[in-house]
Amino acid sequence: MANHQPLDFKNNVSRALKDTQLIKNIQSAMNTLVLKRKNIFSDDAETEQLRTLGNATKSLALSKLPELLERLEKKCTENGIRVHWAETIPEANQLVLDIMKSHDATRLVKGKSMVSEEMELNAYLQQHGIEALETDLGEFIIQLNHETPAHIIVPAIHKNRDQISKIFHDNIPDSPYTENVDELNAIARKTLRKKFQKADVGLSGVNFAVAETGTLCLVENEGNGRMCTTVPGVHIALMGLEKVVEKLEDLPPMLRLLIGSATGQLITTYVNMITSPRKPGEKDGPKEVHLIILDNGRSKIYADAQRRQTLYCIRCGTCLSHCPVYNRIGGHAYGYIYPGPIGKILNPQVEGLEAAGVLATASSLCNACEEVCPVKIPIPELIRRIRNESYSKDPTSTVAGHGYKSNWIESLTWKIWAIANTYPLLNAAGIKIMGALGLKLPKVGPLKQWTHCRKAPEFAPQSLQELVKQNGVDNE
Amino acid sequence: MPNYPDNPQKVYYFGTCLVNMFYPGAGMAGIKLLQQNGVQVIFPSQQTCCGQPAYNSGFPDEARTVARKQMELFYKDYPIVVPSGSCAGMMRHHYPKLFENDPRIDEIVRFSGRIFELSEFLVHALNIKLEDQGPPIKVTWHSSCHALREMEVTEDSKSLIRQLKKVELVELQNESDCCGFGGTFAVKQPAISAVMVKDKTADIQQTGAQRLITGDCGCLMNINGAMQYENKSIKGQHLAEFIWERINGESSTA
């Protein structure tokens, strides 16, 4: 999102926690996705090997990112795909608009693209009189309801069927009210089919861009992606610059990881590999194909060896599905387009810590995400890094907004904590006093938060140190 | 699989700060279980904390200061047994990362290699055998996230409970769900943490268990605190203390 206001996370959370229907819908769906993933990755040893391969593939590709991007650009250009570079979101939006304008186009059909959400492309185009219609069913539903996606893979998962029925009935002319899923799908099919037929330009994301052959690889189940990239005369593909892989042979394991993690399938209905626009003699396909490569802060994340791992993400969404926090607050509460664990590390780095750093506090560091990430991003480690940067006054830090949380109270608290825990006599004395008082700690600050729903812990009358001495345990 | 020592004679014991302050009985139980199985336990009296609270909160320098102190105290080449998956995980898996740029990283890696969580040590290094002396009881088990995912000792802990013949272990429906403690998470995101612990206590209640057993005092403090607040009759207890009482019919602090 282009908005740099600090996120009102507290309020978002509060609202989400009260929305019991939302949370029920989310938890039910996430539970399904978790089970499906477990089922498709049932061989632990094989899964581990595959994840290691995924991690190495991304790591190696990113280690030569400039070279691979150059090769990708060269190959695409040779094949007739026009490559454009956008450093910022406004530039990317302008590029799309320029392409539309060059064809006097006013109707755009969109396949699912998280980058386009990052760009808030639909709103931008609408301001310029262009209809940008979502065609992925989940995205279509939320677009009708003027919402943003609640999950990377299943954007409308926070809605149950009667909510969707109402959305369709209220927004699609001449459509009967029905809660039958097949009938709802039939309505969407009929409505969108006309749009595919009439659209001037089709837009898509890119799951993987292969440098070796200049191929854009897209996966989907519905067929709307193929419609968008094949029916209109112009196709615009949007990708983050981290999506490039080196070889065509990298695709089978990466697709297995992406698809298995995202939807629990062995393979999606369609794996669409596009290498050029329509060639002479061919009868269909777009005559113009554009690839817009977006930076939006990725090249800055890239420069830091540890933070670079954020860019391994293949947008499978499985970290969201497994996250106990996501499962309690849903996607919108995160405020930025990428929710869940990946959002906790990506958004602060892209938007700056003042704007989004609070997201890094929304984790109990349970490691459920890291355990399932198909490319082994050490998310908890990166969360700790963001927390560190939030307080760090290190002038060499390259994280925008670092040190924004630095305050004398917390700094002092941790210094005292460090002293108390390195000078054990001080520590023991402190504990002795608390123990002798035999009472609870005073209910201020953090303890006030604790005791909203829990009884406060009590200091034991004798510490372990003392019991150990009494029991004659050796100390050397 | 870590390298478990064969027939260890002496071990260090790292009590952990939460055990020291709030659950010393659990700490003593762990020590006595080791002693009862022929191991001499050494408890360096100046130990304090593994440093995890600062590390997780974004204060790695302070964490390093405290961690260095602990490593100095546990300098001999004995295994270090820790009655907490969370603290054991910190010292085994995170110290090497915390000190990755330290000139003494090799020593630190060796230190980390000597860390064992209590139940994995009892099972794999001591091959402990437990004779249950207590009356029939139904319990349920909660694993801390770090015991489950970093130290991977959950099965070891549960196997110890399963050795106790009159103890019926009923599993939670969502056993691998985080209880919402997360150290400072509980106070930085209290609303989310509250929902997580409530879900956990509801799950515990539906098992019909009389007791909640866990190997981590952070989780114990969190879950027990919530159960008491909710006036539930279920009592939470540390695994070591529970085992000691079952096999000796008496409290570890007696």
Place this chain on the structure above:
Amino acid sequence: MSEQSRQRIFARLTAGSQQVSAPIVKPDPMPAKTYNQAEKIEKLKTLMEAMRTEVHVTDAQNWIYKLEEILKTRELKSLVYPPETALGETLQSHWEKDASGLPQLIPYETEIEDFKDRLFSIDAGITTVAGAIADPGALILWPSNKEPRLMSLVPSIHIAVLEADKIFSSFLEAMQKEKWATKMPTNVVLISGPSKTADIEMTLAFGVHGPRELIVLIVEK
């Protein structure tokens, strides 16, 4: 503007790539699973049927009759086909003999700009495939001048004729044996079943935007 952005992006990436330490070693590829011919057919059939594809194993003599049966039971009015292929010629001569009860054959022989509305109203499309992949169970569509891309997408029913000896054990095997990297065409699509979605309450529904039905005729020699 795009050029200046490109320069700035590359400047940062180049500087960044020089900062990272140890070279990364790529681990070995996943062990290859290979199947014999009978296993390939079985695996392909099973996996595709699980994705609700209708699969028929036939032979060179009988596949056309199976096709007739499929078309007749659905009472289809029109079938778009690729006229300049061997498949197309076979269909043409077969229809010429007796087309009763069969849909009208519509050749895809002009550019889409002149054919779009017609194509969108045709009931079914029939194509060849370049091959198939046993694991994870998918057809390899390799569109060309002679077999345009939209044939396997726009009509609600897609019928694919697959020669049984063109089934590969895995996606990687297909790529390597056929040296895809040296000859990627405009478009290659793997298709594992009819189109579907689970976007509404995770409930599976078929025939969203792509074909509602995928029918595969595996033709053994």
